[in-house]
Amino acid sequence: MIGAAFRQNRTACLLLNVLVITLVTSYYHVPAVAGGWEAIGNFKLRWSFAFSLTSTIFAAAVLPFCVQSLMGMLPEGGRWKRLLLSMLFWGYRGMEIDLFYRFQGFVFGHGNDVFTLLKKVVLDQFVFSPIWFVPTYLIALRWIELGANWKRTRASLGREFWMRTCPAVMMTNWLVWIPALALIYSLPAALQFPLFSVVMCFFVLIVTLLAARKEGAGE
Numbered sequence: 001m002i003g004a005a006f007r008q009n010r011t012a013c014l015l016l017n018v019l020v021i022t023l024v025t026s027y028y029h030v031p032a033v034a035g036g037w038e039a040i041g042n043f044k045l046r047w048s049f050a051f052s053l054t055s056t057i058f059a060a061a062v063l064p065f066c067v068q069s070l071m072g073m074l075p076e077g078g079r080w081k082r083l084l085l086s087m088l089f090w091g092y093r094g095m096e097i098d099l100f101y102r103f104q105g106f107v108f109g110h111g112n113d114v115f116t117l118l119k120k121v122v123l124d125q126f127v128f129s130p131i132w133f134v135p136t137y138l139i140a141l142r143w144i145e146l147g148a149n150w151k152r153t154r155a156s157l158g159r160e161f162w163m164r165t166c167p168a169v170m171m172t173n174w175l176v177w178i179p180a181l182a183l184i185y186s187l188p189a190a191l192q193f194p195l196f197s198v199v200m201c202f203f204v205l206i207v208t209l210l211a212a213r214k215e216g217a218g219e
Contacts, residue, residue, distance in 0.1 A: 013175040013176050013206070016180070016199065016202050016206075017179045017180055019198075019199075019202070020179070020180045020183050020184070020199055021183065023195060023198065024183045024184075024186065024187065027187065027191070037191055037194075040191065040194050041188060041190035041194070042190070044190050044191070044193060044194055049095045049098060049099075051193070052094040052095050052097070052098035053091045053094050053095050054091075055193070055194065056090045056091065056093060056094025057090050057094065058197075059200050059201035060090040060093075060094070060200050060201060060204045061087045061089075061090045062087070063201055064201065064204050064205050065079075065082075065083050065086065067205060081147065085143075085144045089140045089144065093137070094197075097193070098193050101192050101193060101196075104120045104124070104185075108120055110188070112185070112187075116185075117182050117186060120181070120185045121178060121181050121182055121185065124181055125174060125181065129170070129173055129177070130170060134166065134169055134170050134173055135166060138161070138166060138169060139153065139157065142156055172206060176203050176206070177199075180199050183195075184199070
């Protein structure tokens with residue numbers, strides 16, 4: 001199952017990380033692009049959690065919703081309710097991630113040396129992600145798909161969900177976020193969340209497709 005998840009998503013994950021490498025490299029080596037990044041960073045500092053809320057809503061809810069609509073992936077009924085629920089969840093999750101990045105900076109500092117980056121990536125991907133970020137995201141995704149009906153959502157969280165969907169999505173999470181976060185955490189603090197928003201936009205699309213495929217095959 002884990003090997004299958006790797007094979008199914010390795011190309012998309014590789015391309016996504018190439019994008020991240022390109023963006024980070026442009027900041028450090030292309031002065032004209034670096035100026036644009038600095039402007040985004042200043043905007044993030046000015047608007048703080050309002051930036052993390054709105055940027056994540058756009059990147060992880062609105063834009064994927066538009067893509068899914070164009071591709072005919074959404075059910076006919078309840079589309080706008082689905083979008084509203086997604087916006088509520090991702091608005092909250094964006095501020096939560098922003099707070100987590102600040103916490104990491106407070107605990108480990110803002111250096112971009114190998115040891116600092118390693119501590120941040122390990123805490124992020126091997127502690128918080130398997131315990132909190134990935135399971136709660138998948139439960140929220142299921143809740144949204146079931147029209148915010150918690151009773152049906154809870155009933156659907158069976159063995160298939162915990163033994164197949166969660167591990168498969170966790171593998172995809174590692175394929176994308178371990179290398180991506182090493183690059184994200186290497187940036188100045190003000191630029192980390194803007195780059196996270198870019199990666200999250202594509203990651204949500206990958207995970208949505210994976211979760212739908214796994215659930216359709218198993219439950």
